[in-house]
Amino acid sequence: MRGVSSECLFCRIVAGAIPAKVVHETDTVLAFQDVNPQAPTHVLVIPKEHYPDAATMANADPALAGEVLATAGEAAKISGVDASGYRLVFNTGADATQTVFHVHCHVIGGRAMTWPPG
Ligand code: 5GP
């Protein structure tokens, strides 16, 4: 697939080389449980194609960015937090603590949160 890197952790999950607990999958998007959950619900939603961050993805393929957001909502529904509420986060760059440079939307819920984030 175009834009898939064997060096990238999440590309390796898309390829099936690293196992993940899949919550939902379409032709273009994958939702799976975060390995180190920060809340009772903590799902990551990624495009199968590699983009380093949300803005790069949205500029290159706006429809795909929409699919990631729609799938985040679907993952919240599947996880049972759509009614109680949830947070969508795209950590972007060093100050935001991004560690995996394959765009991913954190779907976090199942507990009350504070604002602003730390
Ligand atoms: P970031 O800080 O880049 O926004 O978040 C990366 C997320 O990926 C972290 O929440 C981390 O727990 C998660 N993560 C890192 N490695 C793996 C892995 O191998 N499998 C899964 N399912 N999640 C991972």
Ligand code: ZN
């Ligand atoms: Zn990747």
